Structure formats: C-alpha cells, structure tokens
Amino acid sequence: MSLTLLNVIVAVVIAIGFAALNAAYLVWAERRGAARIQRRPGPNINGPWGLLQPPLDGIKLMAKQLIIPGGADKILFIVAPVLAMFPAIMSFVTIPFSETIVAKNMNVGVLMIFAFASTGSMALVFAGWSSRNKYAMMSSVRAVSQAVAYEIPMLITTITVVMIAGSMDLMEIVRQQSGSFLHWNIFPLLGNSHNILMPISFLIFFTCTLAETNRAPFDLGEAESELVAGFHTEYGSMGFGLFFMGEYANIVIGSCLTTILFLGGWNAPLPFLSFIPGVFWFLLKLYLLIATFIWIRWTFPRTTIYGLLNLSWKILIPLSLFNLLFTAGLLKVF
Amino acid sequence: MVTYFSEIYHGLISLFIGMGITFKEFFKPTVTVSYPYETLTMCDRYRGHVELIENEEGKANCVVCGLCQRACPSACITLAGEKPEGEKKKVLTKYILDFTRCSLCGSCVESCNFNALEFSKEYNLASTRKEDFIFDLLKRLEDRNI
Amino acid sequence: MICEQTKLALQKLFPPPEPQEDILEETDEEQDKKVAKKPRPNGLVERDYAVHGYHLDAQLDPNQLLEAVTILDEAEFFIESITGVDWIKDDQLEVVYDFARYDFDLCRVVIRTRVDRKEPAVPTITKIYDGANWHERETHEFFGIKFEGHPHLIPLLLPEDADFHPLLKDFKA
C-alpha cells in the first residue's frame, strides 16, 4: 500500500467524516434508545424518525455565542474542547475496519491509540482548570484520578492480548483470531490462548472503556446531579458541542478497540458467513457494543468516586494482573 | 477471599438483572401522548376556569347575589348587575374573572345556589400578555351563542 | 403514664396555688368576667385531648423555660415546633413550644410563656434542643421575639435584610 500525499489527505478526511458522522448520529441513537427504554418516543419531529435532529442541533450550537467567563484562562479554555475531539479523530487513522480498509496501519497501533487516549483526559483537566468554576475544578480533579485508575487495568489487559497475539499490530491481532467465533480472544476454547479467564479480561476491558470514556455509571466527571455539568459547566455553543462529539467519538474508538482485541475484528462469526464483507461484521460488532454502552447508561445509577477507585484498585487491577501472569504461564507451557 | 469473589459475583448478577429489565422495557410500546398532535379529553369533573351557565333564553342564570365574589379566597371575581324596570330579578351586566389570581379551588361554583357557574374544560391557555387572562365571562357567554 | 410523670415534674415549677384564687371565684359576675378577659395566670392545665389535641398545657415565666424544657428533654420528648402568638389586646407576645413523643406513650405537651410586647425576649433552648435553632429564628423574624443566647439569630424565611415582623397583628404590608 503506497501512500501519496493525496491518499493521506483522503484518509484523514474520511476518518474525520466518519468520526463526526458517528458522533452526531450516536447522539440521535442514544436519545432514541433512551426514550425506548423509558417508553417515550424521543426526538421524532424533525425529519423522519427525528433524523434531522443532529444537524439542526449542530446549527443551533454553532449559531450561539461562545461565552468565555471572566477570569478564565482564555487559551486553555479554547484549547480544551479541541483537545477533547482531536485524539479521538487521530486514533481512527490506525483502526482497521477490514483487511483493506485502513488509513495507515502501524506495527505499534495499540500503543498509538493508548497514547492518544491518555491525552483525552488532559482535555478535561484543562477545561476544568480554565473555567474558573468550582464545580468544573472538582470535576477535573476527579477526571485525573479516574484516568489514572482505569488506564492501568486497561493497559494490563491489553498486554495480555498482545502477548497472546505476539504483536502490537492491530491487523495482526485480528488475523490471529480468524476462524469461527470460537477463535476470538473473548472465548477461551479454540483461540490461541486457551485461557479460561479471557471472558473476565473482556469484562475488565469493557469496564475500563466505560470509565475511560466517562460514560455512566462512571460519568463522575460530569455527574449532572452533583457537579451541575462538571468540566463543561461553563461551556456553551460549539465548545460544548465539541466536548459532546468528543465523548461519542471516544466511545466509537473504545468500541473499535474492544472489537479488535476481543471480538475478532472483521472476522465473521462462522466461516461460511465470510462471503459477507469484513467491514460489515466489524461495524455490526462495533454498533452492538455501542448499543450496550447506551443500554448500560440508561440502566444504572452513578458510582461514587471512592466506589470507582475501589473498583479499580481492589478488583480490576488485581484481577487483570493475575490474568496477565496466568496467560504468561500458559503461553510458556504450551 | 470467598466473600471477595462472591461479592463480585453477586454484584455482577445484580447488574445483569437490571439490564434485563431495561431490555424488556425497550420492546414495550411507548406511553407518551404527543400533545399538540393528540389530545386527551378532560374528565367530567375537570376544573378549568369558571364559566357562566345560560338559561333557555341564552341569558346568564346568574342573579347577581354576589356569593361567589364573597367566597373567593383570592378576590378574583368582580361582578355587577342592575335591576331593569318591571323585572323581578337582577340582571348581570358584568362578570370579570381575573384568572391570573384564580387558584381553581372551586369555592365559587360551590357557593352558587342558582346553578349559574360551571367549570370549563379548557386547559390550552397560553399567552404572553397578562390581559389575556382577565376574562369577561359575560362576553364569552355571548360569543358562545353566536 | 408518662403524662402523669411529666405533669408531676412540671408542677414542681409552680408554687402551690395561692388561696386568693378561690376568693376570686366567689366574687360577683362582673368581676369574674374581668378575670376571664385577663391573660391566663401561669400554671399547668390538663387539657382534653379529644378536643384540643394535646394533654398538658403549661404556662410559665420566661426564666422558668429552660428548667421546663430540660425536664422534657430528660423525659425523651422530641421538639415539634416553636411559634408565637400576638396577643395585642393584652400587649403581650406568647411563645408556644410543642413537644411530643416517639413511643406509644402518647403525651403532647405545650409550653407557653408570655413576654412584654415592647421588649420581647426569652432565653434560647438551642443548647438543649439543637432543632430549636430554625424554629426560633422563624419566630424571631415573624414576631420580633429575641431569643437570648441564640447562636445565629438572622432571618430564615424572610430576606436577610428584613426588619419587619409580618405576623404581628399591627403589621401592615
């Protein structure tokens, strides 16, 4: 795959477009889904099934004035929302949607995604700090401790998968899982791991994704009944819009990663179904995971900050460490 | 150690039970009445603002006794009447309801001994001007007959 | 049960009834009416629960208040409310304390004390009942009764700068 400048530009534009479209329509999907769970119709006025709601919301947000509170740190205040959106879009570059659809495959793709993901929490810190608002400040402090607490088990779990695959290349990890769904990393039977603890690894990874993307029940950063709106209390207009889209873009990235690491990426669940293009399977798995995100959000109450840290330090980290050692042992034996 | 793992296990199970319930709710029909497009009929005893009841001739039943005015806790009723030559009863000439102050308690309807007041079923009341809620009930009665 | 005990305990606050009262009852009707119009003398009265909704009604001097409330506190009463009544004809303000019990030993006690309308002041009971804090603040802002020793006697329901006392009978908005 030779890359010309044009190719790069096209790839980036497609990545941005994909991220933005997903972010906008996931808002719609979330609102419709939540409404269905609560037996309401949800947005249904603008366009068929309310499908014109996201662009109209966007227009509304863009038409609003961006108010910078007095005494706020202007530069950081403006940079923060951009920083929230930027890493999510950049991460799309290396995500393989199928054998052929990938903007730029790297042999350290996992590392790159994690590097970008950790800058995401910087955005929250900047936003909270620069807003000159006590609620926002408290929220950003929470966000830091949350990010620290959840990146560790997430990385450890990822290392487990990397060890099994023997590669940091996302495409290689997916290729290792080819075959029926029993070869996927989540299932311990036929995969190359033979590790019966892999479903637990999957749960740990999924929980960490929830926490990393600041989704309920771990949405302590914006805890609307406690901290009003958390780090984006002072944001209006498109500043708020970017935070909002960034959240959904992060969800997409998190789900992509879960799909690749555990659910066999673009591989069909059964071999005879592989005549359907891989990208279909990838997107199906991706959106099923996102639906689960939405489903979880509208089911559970929020955790406390200490409950969240307890969960991470007392349950997730020990379990993931144990799993890592166990997998290493298994790999050595077999 | 056992409690540690059983706590995790039971916690997880409780989460899945909760998700099961919201999953079931997802497929149930919606219960919302999408208001401006559909409306509900108000029940018989619904208490809107008061309205005058007319007699067979299309005139108000009211005999201007003023009981409703006195019963009203918020002083939102102003009425006046006159006694035309040769008539036995007083005739209502003015009945103003200041709906901005009315608390829909129904004291006026209850105090009326002449079956002259009733509750309307109107609930679509919205305006940006205060004057729109100072109702001239006599005029409304006449408008109804046209 | 507890009613009797509380009654006995509270009765100790009052000096034994003076013999003069008997004489008053025997006087002619005109004087009797005058007595009736006068504010009630301090003392403990047992009320009919079915009519009044409480059992014991003690009216006492402001400086006996803390003593009486301590008795109730020791008997494990909880505080229901504190309020005032403006007896403008007698030129007096009355502070009414309601106490009741959590257990099934039903006994409601009302303690009242009257102070002069010009300089109304009673001791605070917040040191005995923490919950009296807001009730006293409310009574203070509505009636202008000063609770001496109250830690934070600023208006509660009215605006912070309110200097009027709306529940006084001569208050005109």
Added chain:
Amino acid sequence: MNAPIELQPDETFILNVGPQHPATHGVLRVKMEMNGEYIVEAETVIGYIHRMHEKMGEVKTYPQYLMNLSRMDYLGALGYSHGHVLLVEKASGIEVPERAEYIRAIMVELNRVSSHLFWFGAFVMDLGGFSPLMYALQDREHILDMLEAVTGSRLTYCYFRFGGVYNDVDDEFISSARRFIPRMRKSLKKYHKLVTGNVIFRKRLEGIAPVSQEMCRKYGASSAVARGSGINFDVRKNEPYSVYPEFDFDVPVFHECDSLARYNVRMEEIEQSLRIIEQGLDKLPDGPIMPKKKPKIIKPPAGDYYQAVETARGSFGIRLVSDGGKIPYRLKLRSPTYSNMHLFDEACRGMMIMDALAFMGSLDLVIPEIDR
C-alpha cells in the same frame, strides 16, 4: 466516607449548592465549606419561595383557606388538607359521615403512594439513574388520573371540606383503584429488581449518612428519617385519627440509620399504603359524604387546638388559635421536612459531596413545604 483530615482554615473553599442546582429539587441553597470533596461545614439557607401561608390564614375565613394547604406540598397535597379539615372539625365539633372518612383515607393513601413514587424516581435520579424516574412517573400517572377523575385536579387538590368531601367516588374510581393495586405491586417488584438489588445503588447508600435516634429527637425528625433510624413513630399508629384504627397495616422500621434504610422505609410504605387502600375499598360504607347538620359559618369556639397527621413527608402539625370569630386568630403550620432538613447541616459534616447530595435526596424534600 469519613473525613480523616485536620484542616487549616485557608485550606477550604465555599461552595454554593443552589438555589438553582439539580440536586436540590427546587430553590434550596446550601452553603458548604469544602475541603476538596469533603464537607467541613454546611449551612442551609431556605426561604426562597416563602409565601407566608400563616399570615394568609389570619386574613381568610376557614373555607377560603382550604386551598392553601394543597399549595404547601405539591406532591402529597391531600395529607395536608386532611390535617386542616380534621383540626377545624375537631375544634367546631362537626361530625363527619363514615363514608367521607373512608374516602379521605383512600385518597390520602393514594396521594401518599404517588408522592413516594415521585420521590423514588427523583432519588434514583439524584444518584444518576434516569430510567426509574420515568417508570415511577408512569405509575404515578395512573394515580393522578384516578384522583383527577374524582377531585377535578391533578396536583393541587381542593377536595376535602369541613364535614366531608367535595365529590363522591363512583364505581369507575373503585374499579380502577382495584385494578391499580396489583399493577402497582408488580411494578414494585420491578423497582426492587432494577434498583434496590443493584450493587452500585447499594454501595452508594449502605452506611452512608447515619442519623442517630438522639439526633432525630433533638431535631424533631419524623417520617422515614425517624423510621430509618429505628424509631417506630407514625402518627397514624401513635395517635390514631380519622378511620386509621380500622385498618390493618404495619409501620416499616429499619434500624440501620443509613440512607438505604430511609429508602427501604419509603418503598415498604408504598406497599403498606396499598394495603390500606385495598381494605378501604372493601370496607367503604354507603351513606352521605357531607353531614346533614353543618354550621353555615364555621366559627370554632375560642381556644387553642392542635392536630397532627402523618403526611407523605412525615408528621405534619397544625395549630389553631381561635378567638371565636370566623377568621382564625393564629394558624401555625408545622411542616415535617422543615425539621428533617434542619438535621442536614449537622449530619453532613465530614461527608463527601456526592454522599451529602444522596443524603439530601433521601430526606424527601419538597421545598415549598419547607418554606411555606
């Protein structure tokens, strides 16, 4: 959970929670002195929607004041009206027909269920779960429909009259109430599965915000705050009024003193209220709903009267000082949440802000009722 730290005065900052804050459910302001996420000192500021109902009582006649009581508490309005009519009936010696008493009890209990349902939803929403609120509101809607069909209004009812009630209930109401009870029991099971059993929910409430019995007594707390602390106090049982002695129901008492106990008390109370409604519908006698003899103008003899009732939010007391005229000389309203809220300042010291706000939710606050 616990504040383990010793502070310097310059290490704290003031956080204004309210008057407009999602967790305060109205215009309530709590001035918190914070050390990070821990509350060092809190001061509740109330009075933002004070309407001086007590003064209104001194200028309106007794029947004119009827509708004020339902404006005090918009969620459980009928309980407050019940206290008022009972007081005036007691003071002026009006006999109430049995049917009217039963109707009142049924209506008050229905209203209590609706109030608790709303509280349940709002409380879980305070904790971050949004869907239970919608489910609770759907069930509440059935109650409001029933109450609307009888009383004519959905929220601020003006239904009780001195001596009876305003409208008689019809067969349709009785049958819909009968249909409602099993449906509500089914929903309660759903709530317990969805919320009560949930590990996140339990972790957030267990052992949080302990309120000791002594504290309850010093502040005069009632309702679930007292009953969650192991105090068996319910005015309906302790001081039976109306037809409550005729009903067989339990007072749920939990001894854990924490927020979960308060939650459990209210959920159990819904169940008990359903039992009362069921029995009330069975026992509902025929007869008039207003007494035959009733004074035209209500003038209670001079004196001092007190009536306490158990509303959805606790022990509501109303004191009437009458001078024998047709206007009360003094009317004092003792609102239960006023006392319950007062306890917040002391109880939330050293708590984390999210626990404190969950605690505030468990107190079941209705701000117009505190401010009166």
